[in-house]
Amino acid sequence: xxxxxxxxxxxxxxxxxxxxHRPGRLRDYSAWQLFRKGLSASPEWPRTWHDHDLRNSYDxxxxxxxxHGLATAYYLATNHGITNVAVLEKSYIGSGxxxxxxxxxxxxxxxxxxxxxxxxxxxxxxxxxxDLNFNxxxxxxxxxxxxxxxxxxxxxHWRAEVNKVQGVDSSVIGPDEIAKLVPFMDVSPEARYPIxxxxxxxxxxxxxxxxxxxxxxxxxxxxxxxxxxxTEVTGIDVEGGKVTGVRTDRGRISAPVVVNCTxxxxxxxxxxxxxxxxxxxxxxxxxxxxxxxxxxDTVVVSGTLHTYVSQTDRGELVFGASxxxxxxxxxxxxxxxxxxxxxxxxxxxxxxxKMRLLRQWAGxxxxxxxxxxxxxxxxxxxxxxxxxWGTYGFKAxxxxxxxxxxxxxxxxxxxxxxxxxxxxxxxxxxxGEKGAAAVGH
Ligand code: PYC
Numbered sequence: 113x114x115x116x117x118x119x120x121x122x123x124x125x126x127x128x129x130x131x132x133h134r135p136g137r138l139r140d141y142s143a144w145q146l147f148r149k150g151l152s153a154s155p156e157w158p159r160t161w162h163d164h165d166l167r168n169s170y171d172x173x174x175x176x177x178x179x180h181g182l183a184t185a186y187y188l189a190t191n192h193g194i195t196n197v198a199v200l201e202k203s204y205i206g207s208g209x210x211x212x213x214x215x216x217x218x219x220x221x222x223x224x225x226x227x228x229x230x231x232x233x234x235x236x237x238x239x240x241x242x243d244l245n246f247n248x249x250x251x252x253x254x255x256x257x258x259x260x261x262x263x264x265x266x267x268x269h270w271r272a273e274v275n276k277v278q279g280v281d282s283s284v285i286g287p288d289e290i291a292k293l294v295p296f297m298d299v300s301p302e303a304r305y306p307i308x309x310x311x312x313x314x315x316x317x318x319x320x321x322x323x324x325x326x327x328x329x330x331x332x333x334x335x336x337x338x339x340x341x342x343t344e345v346t347g348i349d350v351e352g353g354k355v356t357g358v359r360t361d362r363g364r365i366s367a368p369v370v371v372n373c374t375x376x377x378x379x380x381x382x383x384x385x386x387x388x389x390x391x392x393x394x395x396x397x398x399x400x401x402x403x404x405x406x407x408x409d410t411v412v413v414s415g416t417l418h419t420y421v422s423q424t425d426r427g428e429l430v431f432g433a434s435x436x437x438x439x440x441x442x443x444x445x446x447x448x449x450x451x452x453x454x455x456x457x458x459x460x461x462x463x464x465x466k467m468r469l470l471r472q473w474a475g476x477x478x479x480x481x482x483x484x485x486x487x488x489x490x491x492x493x494x495x496x497x498x499x500x501w502g503t504y505g506f507k508a509x510x511x512x513x514x515x516x517x518x519x520x521x522x523x524x525x526x527x528x529x530x531x532x533x534x535x536x537x538x539x540x541x542x543x544g545e546k547g548a549a550a551v552g553h
Pocket of ligand 1: 214218420432503504548
């Protein structure tokens, strides 16, 4: 059951989607029945998605089997009836950024374009479990960004005002209120980095990121989309300024529409179509502790201390930091990260000094010059991009899928992504979202 700790609505996975379609039938099972069925092939419990032979041609080929690619396929099918769609994933679905993030959902951005866009994503996430008939465990437990100095407090006020104008619940609160929400945090004026206030955003929270990927995959598959895992794109064919198909390590596919929904490899895939991207790729590391009793029911972010922390429903603390200070495609963890993280987290929450880290991981972040994504058509007819997500990609999955599907179906970007076109860099119409980053970059 999706949880809600602060009165915001959340939904479990019992409903049908907007078209009355129920992707997969699951009954209530006891733990023992679940275990038995998990180990046996049961006709009552069908495969979540299927393997297919590669067709010679599809109407739309989506490169990248993460939340963006799968959501785009799902909304193409459900909102526009376009089902002759292939999602190509070089590894397994969710193996990239969608499985390598800290699962934070929020819409307290800095620009009106950004706030509207991410707010639509929060709204879609609120109904996603019901739409997909899959429990994505969205917990709207509130999101708090701490200000430790006057300039960040000023930015928090700025964001709160922009958020309110766009109808997003977000306000600046003081140390007393912070102490009530997170009782064990050191809000004393004697702290090395005293907390002057925070931007508090009640609808923000965390989600089960794998479940979002699996839910979209199952629902897209149920609508006839072909999900091809272990299928690497090796080239994109363009003739006379028009995309004609892709080459893969399993053969060639003709397609009038190809969509780049990759993260980490977005500039390499776009290069194959001859489209240059103003993107640089940086690793972002994160870590998780052993589980402990629930004590933290808010997401806490400190830009000054380069860290953010939340507690999962299983009790683990999930920590993240800034992106690594060098461009790289490496997803190896580093000792520098762990040491820095430990020092910073303990400044905020000294009581955690005895907790043990269990694991750490890294994802790849494609950073654009203005920290906003690049979405929509390109100069190559039929070649679309949904890339450049920096550290904001996972939270944008549903709205990106919905908007990209609309863009492909109508051949032009819908209003909600019109500010994020690739032409904005040459035109100087940047959408600066650096000030809304969880931590400094
Ligand atoms: O923007 O909330 C965020 C975020 C957290 C981790 C990476 N990005």
